Amino acid sequence: MDLLxxxxxxxLQWALVIFVLGSLWRLAGILLLRRKPDYxxxxxxxxxxGALKLVVTRTWSRREFRASTAFGQSLGYVxxxxxxxxxxxxxxxxxxxxxxTGLQWPGLPSSIVYVSGALTVAALVxxxxxxxxxxxxxxxxNFDDYFSWLVTVTPVATGLLAVAHLGAxxxxxxxxxxxxxxxxxxxxxxxxLMHVFLVFISRGTTGALFARKGxxx
Ligand code: HEM
Ligand code: HEM
Numbered sequence: 001m002d003l004l005x006x007x008x009x010x011x012l013q014w015a016l017v018i019f020v021l022g023s024l025w026r027l028a029g030i031l032l033l034r035r036k037p038d039y040x041x042x043x044x045x046x047x048x049x050g051a052l053k054l055v056v057t058r059t060w061s062r063r064e065f066r067a068s069t070a071f072g073q074s075l076g077y078v079x080x081x082x083x084x085x086x087x088x089x090x091x092x093x094x095x096x097x098x099x100x101t102g103l104q105w106p107g108l109p110s111s112i113v114y115v116s117g118a119l120t121v122a123a124l125v126x127x128x129x130x131x132x133x134x135x136x137x138x139x140x141x142n143f144d145d146y147f148s149w150l151v152t153v154t155p156v157a158t159g160l161l162a163v164a165h166l167g168a169x170x171x172x173x174x175x176x177x178x179x180x181x182x183x184x185x186x187x188x189x190x191x192x193l194m195h196v197f198l199v200f201i202s203r204g205t206t207g208a209l210f211a212r213k214g215x216x217x
Contacts, residue, residue, distance in 0.1 A: 124156075125153075
């Protein structure tokens with residue numbers, strides 16, 4: 001079996017199995033956690049409203065923190081939106097998703113996908129430079145932060161190399177691209193990339209707790 005068939009076949013299948021089972025395992029572990037009873041008198045019973053409010057208000061920092069967080073947060077928005085365009089807008093990717101799920105939609109022109117890919121890589125590199133050069137952020141960063149960064153940037157970089165035919169034969173570049181996607185899928189449930197599923201659950205939980213305590217958010 002050549003590298004491309006291995007990447008497209010068993011590697012991708014196993015990565016998808018690990019991704020699905022790992023994500024379900026993590027979600028079940030978190031959602032089925034027993035909560036300690038809270039005997040304090042609730043200040044408010046509108047906990048759903050508190051949850052929804054925080055989900056919305058945390059899409060941007062509070063005014064007091066804006067000056068120091070705006071740059072990092074903008075980088076976050078650029079690379080997340082870039083990832084959405086690249087993963088769901090590129091015609092070969094849509095064909096792949098169609099073969100897996102039966103779903104399909106119209107694709108974007110390839111040039112838009114390539115520009116988004118390049119912007120995504122640039123924003124991710126800037127986020128890494130910021131992490132390494134910011135004394136506090138650097139102190140707080142661990143293996144998960146750096147490895148999650150690496151497995152996020154590699155599929156975009158190898159995808160761009162493949163379409164540019166840069167560095168090796170097209171089949172080899174494509175195989176490396178698909179293997180890098182496998183690594184991303186297999187790692188996603190076990191580190192901070194699990195925020196894909198957890199980000200709104202954790203914001204909502206915090207918002208509901210704040211509402212119960214009567215904290216202003
Ligand atoms: C439902 C979809 C997603 C949401 C709502 C989301 C939201 C977020 C938020 C709020 C942050 C913190 C940003 C900050 O520090 O300013 C973050 C960071 C990050 N996200 Fe996502 N994300 C999503 C999907 C993804 C996916 C699919 C990937 C990669 C495959 C990803 C990769 C990352 C990375 C690498 C970081 C850390 C960046 C750094 O080093 O500072 N995210 N995400
Ligand atoms: C600008 C960035 C990217 C470019 C230019 C690109 C390009 C490509 C190309 C040309 C293929 C081959 C399609 C084929 O011949 O069958 C491919 C396949 C694939 N790409 Fe990307 N890609 C990029 C980013 C990504 C990202 C970020 C992901 C996921 C995180 C991804 C996931 C996949 C998958 C799963 C396949 C496998 C399709 C199959 O087995 O046929 N790609 N990509």
